[in-house]
Structure formats: C-alpha cells, structure tokens
Amino acid sequence: xxxxxxxxxxxxxxxxxxxxxxxxxxxxxxxxxxxxxxxxxxxxxxxxxxxxxxxxxxxxxxxxxxxxxxxxxxxxxxxxxxxxxxxxxxxxxxxxxxxxxxxxxxxxxxxxxxxxxxxxxxxxxxxxxxxxxxxxxxxxxxxxxxxxxxxxxxxxxxxxxxxxxxxxxxxxxxxxxxxxxxxxxxxxxxxxxxxxxxxxxxxxxxxxxxxxxxxxxxxxxxxxxxxxxxxxxxxxxxxxxx
Amino acid sequence: xxxxxxxxxxxxxxxxxxxxxxxxxxxxxxxxxxxxxxxxxxxxxxxxxxxxxxxxxxxxxxxxxxxxxxxxxxxxxxxxxxxxxxxxxxxxxxxxxxxxxxxxxxxxxxxxxxxxxxxxxxxxxxxxxxxxxxxxxxxxxxxxxxxxxxxxxxxxxxxxxxxxxxxxxxxxxxxxxxxxxxxxxxxxxxxxxxxxxxxxxxxxxxxxxxxxxxxxxxxxxxxxxxxxxxxxxxxxxxxxxx
Numbered sequence: 001x002x003x004x005x006x007x008x009x010x011x012x013x014x015x016x017x018x019x020x021x022x023x024x025x026x027x028x029x030x031x032x033x034x035x036x037x038x039x040x041x042x043x044x045x046x047x048x049x050x051x052x053x054x055x056x057x058x059x060x061x062x063x064x065x066x067x068x069x070x071x072x073x074x075x076x077x078x079x080x081x082x083x084x085x086x087x088x089x090x091x092x093x094x095x096x097x098x099x100x101x102x103x104x105x106x107x108x109x110x111x112x113x114x115x116x117x118x119x120x121x122x123x124x125x126x127x128x129x130x131x132x133x134x135x136x137x138x139x140x141x142x143x144x145x146x147x148x149x150x151x152x153x154x155x156x157x158x159x160x161x162x163x164x165x166x167x168x169x170x171x172x173x174x175x176x177x178x179x180x181x182x183x184x185x186x187x188x189x190x191x192x193x194x195x196x197x198x199x200x201x202x203x204x205x206x207x208x209x210x211x212x213x214x215x216x217x218x219x220x221x222x223x224x225x226x227x228x229x230x231x232x233x234x235x236x237x238x239x240x241x242x
Numbered sequence: 243x244x245x246x247x248x249x250x251x252x253x254x255x256x257x258x259x260x261x262x263x264x265x266x267x268x269x270x271x272x273x274x275x276x277x278x279x280x281x282x283x284x285x286x287x288x289x290x291x292x293x294x295x296x297x298x299x300x301x302x303x304x305x306x307x308x309x310x311x312x313x314x315x316x317x318x319x320x321x322x323x324x325x326x327x328x329x330x331x332x333x334x335x336x337x338x339x340x341x342x343x344x345x346x347x348x349x350x351x352x353x354x355x356x357x358x359x360x361x362x363x364x365x366x367x368x369x370x371x372x373x374x375x376x377x378x379x380x381x382x383x384x385x386x387x388x389x390x391x392x393x394x395x396x397x398x399x400x401x402x403x404x405x406x407x408x409x410x411x412x413x414x415x416x417x418x419x420x421x422x423x424x425x426x427x428x429x430x431x432x433x434x435x436x437x438x439x440x441x442x443x444x445x446x447x448x449x450x451x452x453x454x455x456x457x458x459x460x461x462x463x464x465x466x467x468x469x470x471x472x473x474x475x476x477x478x479x480x481x482x483x484x
C-alpha cells in the first residue's frame with residue numbers, strides 16, 4: 001500500500017500502572033484510517049527521558065508521521081517537550097508566542113501564570129504550535145512529530161486541527177459480513193481467497209452474542225473494485241458452505 | 243526499583259485500524275501492578291511476520307516477562323506462534339498434547355477438527371502450554387515470553403493461570419488525594435516534594451467534573467513508611483496553600 005504511514009507514542013506512568021486507560025490511541029487509529037493514513041505501530045512508555053528519546057528517534061525514522069500524547073503539562077513529570085528537543089538535538093526554551101497564549105488564558109481565568117505553568121510555553125526551536133482550544137497550553141509539530149496533550153478532549157481537538165494539513169492517502173475502505181459459524185470453519189477457504197487478493201487485507205474476528213457464536217469477516221483495502229469483487233466471491237463461498 | 247519488569251506486545255491489524263479497541267493492555271497493567279511486577283512498555287504491532295519477530299526479540303531481551311496477545315487463532319493472519327518460533331530460532335509443529343486438547347473440545351462440541359483448527363495445536367519446541375478454559379486452544383510460554391489469546395475473556399483466563407507462577411515483587415502501593423486546584427497551582431511544591439522522595443513516583447492528573455476542575459495527585463512506591471510520610475507532607479503542603 002502506498003498510503004502514508006504513522007506511529008503513536010503514548011507517554012505516561014499512569015497508563016502502564018493501569019491507573020488510567022488510554023483512549024487516545026483508539027481515537028487516533030480511527031481518525032487516521034478515515035484520513036487514509038496507515039497506523040503501523042503504537043507504543044506506550046513511561047515518564048523516563050532516555051526511554052522517550054530512544055522511542056521518538058526509532059519511530060520518527062520509520063514513518064511519515066509520529067503522534068505523541070501526554071507529558072506536556074506543568075508538573076515535574078511532564079518531560080515530553082524536553083525529550084523531543086533532545087531527540088532532534090535542538091535547543092528548547094520559553095517562546096514568546098506560546099507565552100502570549102498562556103498569558104491571555106490565565107488573565108481570562110483570573111489565575112496566576114506561575115513558573116510551573118510557564119513551563120508549558122517551552123517549545124523546541126523550529127517547532128510550529130498546535131492550537132489548544134480547551135486550556136490554551138499549545139502542542140507543537142517538529143519535523144514529522146506531532147506533540148499533543150494526554151487529556152482526551154485536548155488530544156482530540158489538537159488532532160482535529162493537525163489532520164486536515166496532512167497529505168491523505170487513498171481512503172482505506174472496509175466491508176464486513178457476520179456469519180454464524182466458527183472462525184475455524186471458514187479459515188481454510190478464507191485463506192485461499194486472501195491469497196488471491198494480495199492487495200486486500202482479510203481479518204476474521206470471533207464473537208459471542210446471547211449465547212450464539214459466529215465470526216465477523218472484515219476485508220480492507222484502497223481499491224473499491226477489488227473489494228467489491230472479493231466480497232462477491234466471499235458471499236458465494238459462504239453460501240456454498242451454509 | 244527492584245521489582246520484576248514486564249512488557250506487552252499486542253498483535254493485530256484490527257487494533258491499529260481502529261476496528262477493535264484493545265482492552266487487554268489495561269487489564270494486564272492492573273494485574274501486574276497488583277502482583278508487584280512493573281510494566282515498562284506496551285507495543286501494538288500489525289500482523290506482519292518480520293515486524294512481530296523484531297518486536298519480540300527487542301522486548302524479551304529487556305524485561306523479565308513479555309506477554310503477547312492476539313494472533314493464535316485458526317486463520318491465515320494468525321501468525322504469532324510462527325513468529326515466536328522464529329524469534330527463538332526453534333522448530334514449530336503440531337504437538338500431541340495440544341492436539342489432544344483440541345480433539346476433546348471439538349468432540350464435545352460436535353464440530354470438525356479441520357486443518358485450520360489444527361493449526362492452533364502448532365507450538366514451538368520447548369514451550370509449555372497455557373490452559374484455555376474457554377475454547378481449549380492453548381497459549382504457551384517459551385523462555386520469558388507468554389503467548390496468549392486476543393479475545394479478552396480468554397486472555398484474562400490465561401493470565402490468571404500464568405500470574406501465580408511468576409515471582410512477584412514488593413507490592414506497588416499507591417495513595418492519592420483529589421484537590422480542587424489546577425495542576426499548575428501545585429506543580430512547583432509537588433516537584434520539590436518529589437525531589438526529596440526519589441524512591442517514590444509522584445503523578446498529577448487534571449480532572450473536570452460537573453464544571454469544576456481539580457487535580458488528582460497519586461504517589462506510588464513499594465515502601466509503605468515512606469509513602470505515608472510523603473502523604474503527610476503533601477497534605478500539610480496542600481493545607482498551607484488552601
């Protein structure tokens with residue numbers, strides 16, 4: 001497939017300890033698929049500088065776009081911006097445009113722009129800001145890395161402002177059918193069909209509902225004609241075994 | 243910390259396309275934390291042989307235990323067992339004990355143990371089987387890698403049978419407090435406190451409930467005495483700023 005590729009890096013001890021259940025990865029996966037960008041890997045790592053830098057450098061070299069979530073707040077464990085600066089080997093400091101956004105926000109809300117909050121204006125050199133309509137503190141894009149907040153409402157808003165600017169691939173289409181048969185019943189003929197359509201991806205997912213069991217078969221690809229042809233063959237094949 | 247470490251590898255196109263929302267990682271994270279094992283990374287990768295082998299080899303070399311979920315069913319895209327055999331460079335084939343489990347199950351359910359289903363008896367040489375009380379097809383442990391199903395009910399059952407056999411570390415304790423103040427308000431003093439307790443981990447998580455906003459502060463560690471002392475200091479510090 002020639003669709004652009006992406007990876008995700010979820011940063012935060014709270015995900016790995018089980019305190020928080022990440023929902024940003026699933027949201028990103030759905031949005032990217034709709035935009036024709038193929039998510040090829042997601043990683044969740046701890047609040048550890050060296051570990052974040054290593055993951056950033058490995059992943060950004062392998063994909064067209066790397067999205068991060070988490071670690072850009074005001075506290076001591078928010079170290080993502082510094083890790084990104086280190087990964088790109090560029091300086092980082094408080095930037096005037098980011099500081100102006102925070103000043104306006106805290107003036108509006110009557111809160112103090114103290115030293116901790118000012119940390120959220122630290123942006124690596126050469127980055128462009130990503131708007132945060134919820135709580136002002138911006139994300140940023142540096143090279144092919146999009147650095148976004150971990151709070152789901154903010155992550156989603158940031159993604160909505162970044163995504164339209166990215167080159168989209170041919171839409172990743174999918175069609176699916178539910179059958180009341182076990183996965184193992186249809187695995188053989190399904191594998192044969194998949195071998196004859198190498199440009200499509202065939203998945204089968206067992207389900208149990210109200211005591212009945214069956215399988216959902218999902219076919220994915222970018223060529224609508226091939227997808228239609230494969231589905232016709234699939235339905236014929238299922239009828240024959242019905 | 244001297245607790246044993248673990249990583250997770252979630253395998254499957256359906257996770258990365260956004261069709262399915264993974265829930266096994268969150269379950270594993272909570273169970274490991276309760277068992278005193280520290281989850282240090284989770285990765286989600288596609289149904290791609292080379293990619294799975296590379297991730298298996300990198301992660302198993304870095305942690306005490308690697309858990310995988312997904313890709314051990316009967317269909318053509320279930321390639322985890324072969325990838326594990328390749329990662330360890332050992333042969334793989336249908337094993338008599340695994341076949342016997344499947345034969346008994348399909349005899350009971352009146353279904354045919356066809357070639358596709360028999361694939362689920364393929365186990366790398368040297369592995370020990372993990373019981374599957376739901377649908378018989380076993381998982382397996384090879385070296386420090388525990389290979390388990392993607393279906394959450396089966397994943398959970400397999401984990402429940404594996405976990406008691408693993409060396410557990412000192413329990414990872416945590417205490418938390420909710421304050422009706424923004425993260426940025428308490429970030430400075432919280433950072434100072436964290437610096438004085440290097441063996442503990444301090445996290446702060448903003449929340450919004452019914453229009454009010456605040457922060458949950460979570461302190462984690464294995465030394466209950468230190469944890470108590472830090473919480474006393476934290477409460478004092480919060481009172482002074484109240």
